[in-house]
Amino acid sequence: MNAVQTFKLTKxxxxxxxxxxxxxxxxxxxxxxxxxxxxxxxxxxxxMLCCLLKPTKGSASVLGYxxxxxxxxxxxxxxxxxxxxxLSERLNCWENLALIGKVHGLSSSEVKRRSTELLETMGxxxxxKDQVRKFSGGMKRRLSIAMALVxxxxxxxxxxPTLGLDPQARRAIWEYIAKLKGRKTILLTTHYxxxxxxxxxxxxxxxxxxxxxLGTAQxxxxxxxxxxxxxxxxxxxxxxxxxxxxxxxxxxAVTKGQLKISHKDLDFKEIVDYLHSRGVAxxxxxxxQPTLEDVFIQITGKKLRD
Amino acid sequence: xxxxxxGKRNLKEISRNPVLLGFLLGMPVAFMLVFIAAAGGAEASPxxxxxxxxxxxQNSSAFIQYLGSVDAIELNEPLYSEESQAQEDLENGKISFxxxxxxxxxxxxxxxxxxxxxLVYKEADPMTGLQLKPIIExxxxxxxxxxxxxxxxxxxxxxxxxxxxxxxxxPGIAVYGxxxxxxxxxxxxxGDREKGFLSRMFTTPARPxxxxxxxxxxxxxxxxxxxxxxxxxxxxxxxxxxxxxxxxFLIFFLIGLCAIGIGMIVGSLIKSESQAGIxxxxxxxxxxxxxxxxxxxxxxxxxxxxxxxxxxxxxxxxSRSVLNGASFSAIMLDTYWLIGWAVVLFATGIMLxxxxxxx
Numbered sequence: 001m002n003a004v005q006t007f008k009l010t011k012x013x014x015x016x017x018x019x020x021x022x023x024x025x026x027x028x029x030x031x032x033x034x035x036x037x038x039x040x041x042x043x044x045x046x047x048m049l050c051c052l053l054k055p056t057k058g059s060a061s062v063l064g065y066x067x068x069x070x071x072x073x074x075x076x077x078x079x080x081x082x083x084x085x086x087l088s089e090r091l092n093c094w095e096n097l098a099l100i101g102k103v104h105g106l107s108s109s110e111v112k113r114r115s116t117e118l119l120e121t122m123g124x125x126x127x128x129k130d131q132v133r134k135f136s137g138g139m140k141r142r143l144s145i146a147m148a149l150v151x152x153x154x155x156x157x158x159x160x161p162t163l164g165l166d167p168q169a170r171r172a173i174w175e176y177i178a179k180l181k182g183r184k185t186i187l188l189t190t191h192y193x194x195x196x197x198x199x200x201x202x203x204x205x206x207x208x209x210x211x212x213x214l215g216t217a218q219x220x221x222x223x224x225x226x227x228x229x230x231x232x233x234x235x236x237x238x239x240x241x242x243x244x245x246x247x248x249x250x251x252x253a254v255t256k257g258q259l260k261i262s263h264k265d266l267d268f269k270e271i272v273d274y275l276h277s278r279g280v281a282x283x284x285x286x287x288x289q290p291t292l293e294d295v296f297i298q299i300t301g302k303k304l305r306d
Numbered sequence: 307x308x309x310x311x312x313g314k315r316n317l318k319e320i321s322r323n324p325v326l327l328g329f330l331l332g333m334p335v336a337f338m339l340v341f342i343a344a345a346g347g348a349e350a351s352p353x354x355x356x357x358x359x360x361x362x363x364q365n366s367s368a369f370i371q372y373l374g375s376v377d378a379i380e381l382n383e384p385l386y387s388e389e390s391q392a393q394e395d396l397e398n399g400k401i402s403f404x405x406x407x408x409x410x411x412x413x414x415x416x417x418x419x420x421x422x423x424x425l426v427y428k429e430a431d432p433m434t435g436l437q438l439k440p441i442i443e444x445x446x447x448x449x450x451x452x453x454x455x456x457x458x459x460x461x462x463x464x465x466x467x468x469x470x471x472x473x474x475x476x477p478g479i480a481v482y483g484x485x486x487x488x489x490x491x492x493x494x495x496x497g498d499r500e501k502g503f504l505s506r507m508f509t510t511p512a513r514p515x516x517x518x519x520x521x522x523x524x525x526x527x528x529x530x531x532x533x534x535x536x537x538x539x540x541x542x543x544x545x546x547x548x549x550x551x552x553x554x555f556l557i558f559f560l561i562g563l564c565a566i567g568i569g570m571i572v573g574s575l576i577k578s579e580s581q582a583g584i585x586x587x588x589x590x591x592x593x594x595x596x597x598x599x600x601x602x603x604x605x606x607x608x609x610x611x612x613x614x615x616x617x618x619x620x621x622x623x624x625s626r627s628v629l630n631g632a633s634f635s636a637i638m639l640d641t642y643w644l645i646g647w648a649v650v651l652f653a654t655g656i657m658l659x660x661x662x663x664x665x
Contacts, residue, residue, distance in 0.1 A: 080509040082502055086502040088315055088318075091318055091319070099315050100510060103308045103312070103516075105308075
């Protein structure tokens with residue numbers, strides 16, 4: 001039995017189709033990421049799986065329980081860390097954790113034991129008695145994840161767990177999530193490709209409500225086998241040159257004098273020579289491996305942050 | 307007992323929010339201090355009354371003498387024989403009130419015809435005039451030998467009440483204070499929904515009934531504490547409780563439940579915490595037309611009818627009556643009216659809140 005399964009899951013808001021026939025199978029203990037830009041349908045999918053929204057069509061189940069027919073059975077098994085860090089601001093860490101733990105039916109002693117463990121793991125013990133409204137964004141996010149974990153759920157939904165955090169705080173959250181791998185089934189949504197790439201067992205790329213690609217990070221990149229990226233720092237780049245390059249290569253992008261060319265069997269020397277011949281000054285040039293961003297661009301024709 | 311956990315959280319959120327508490331407790335207390343201070347301080351002083359005696363008879367003189375013997379009234383000298391002179395002095399600010407004893411007073415008394423006395427007062431000071439009216443009615447009834455029960459009762463309590471201004475203003479301000487629960491409840495529900503806290507809680511196994519109880523029960527201790535604080539401050543300012551304190555508390559409790567119900571309705575209908583300010587568009591006009599600060603006697607009948615249909619005027623009238631000595635039977639209808647409203651408003655609030663959760 002899969003931990004999470006959806007079949008043709010669809011959600012419409014009037015004429016807007018937010019999620020369009022999504023089929024997912026997430027195995028027990030797997031960390032699955034839904035990667036996509038804002039508005040792709042990631043949060044709507046999670047909200048349906050958490051029984052917050054009723055699907056317009058299709059079905060979804062968590063550990064065999066249908067999210068529409070048996071919502072309370074589903075809610076007993078899941079932990080949710082929503083996209084916005086939602087805490088009870090005038091309560092301290094202990095009180096926030098106790099609220100969720102006790103609503104899940106845990107005893108006071110069990111809540112205390114779990115809270116102590118989580119506060120230590122999340123590095124919040126020192127400030128645990130302060131009202132959380134005084135916390136930084138990163139601390140709040142860590143507490144939010146701890147609240148999702150306090151009931152020891154079998155399935156954990158993390159909706160954009162690092163959204164809006166600085167790189168240091170983001171990295172700390174990644175470490176905590178990595179520690180949970182294999183122990184919990186985790187469905188994580190993100191629009192940070194690096195996050196999906198480094199944490200996930202499998203990734204579903206979602207765009208305009210549809211899952212457009214599915215597989216491990218490596219599998220997704222393998223689809224671009226032979227594709228290489230070349231990044232060139234230039235000056236005197238003209239519109240004519242760019243148009244010419246567009247005619248020759250699969251993908252050409254220019255940002256602040258930096259030229260990025262993607263193409264199968266890309267010839268480094270040929271490009272540099274061509275640019276020189278057209279009077280373009282080349283300051284540096286490098287080849288790199290395709291990223292999930294490249295995969296996304298290849299599949300959807302647009303950037304993740306468009 | 308999931309509702310208990312949600313309720314505990316909400317009670318902590320309220321009790322740790324100084325701005326909210328300041329509004330709930332501080333604003334009505336400040337109102338009491340300002341209104342009662344403006345109404346004349348702690349001691350009740352006699353009201354200076356001028357007399358226009360157009361009858362100039364033996365009976366009218368006796369009546370004037372009888373009026374002069376009442377502690378609450380201080381008669382101005384000399385008496386006017388023409389109303390025009392008294393009117394002029396009233397307009398010039400030399401006097402504040404005059405009582406017109408019309409010609410035919412003695413004759414009407416002898417043949418047991420109705421006697422129409424006219425009390426004229428400054429438009430700027432209707433309050434004292436209205437306080438004076440029942441005193442004169444009571445004195446008049448006593449002098450003429452007619453004693454309707456209401457007048458006798460008024461006469462009885464008038465001597466006990468230390469400060470009529472406090473007893474007049476306190477119920478209105480206390481009910482107004484409890485009406486602030488409307489804005490508080492609306493703000494908490496709408497705020498939790500806007501910030502997503504309710505959504506987060508909806509992903510837990512708590513049932514709709516847990517949320518409903520968890521979001522309504524915490525206001526009950528808040529309501530009890532508020533009512534006790536208001537009563538304490540009122541008594542400190544010279545409030546005289548002639549009737550049963552328990553009845554006063556019951557009235558406050560019922561109007562508090564109505565306010566929580568309205569708060570749940572508003573909180574379920576509005577989209578954001580900032581929109582909870584809309585409640586004030588309801589609270590302030592309702593307090594005004596319900597006689598929280600001013601008497602409703604001279605309001606247009608249409609406005610009065612609206613006020614009578616709503617619960618607040620009943621809470622103010624009933625608590626004012628009990629404070630001044632009325633028994634429970636005298637406020638029974640008001641109490642039933644309040645119970646009815648509390649049930650309707652609470653049920654509607656629960657229904658709308660539940661709808662919010664389902665959607």
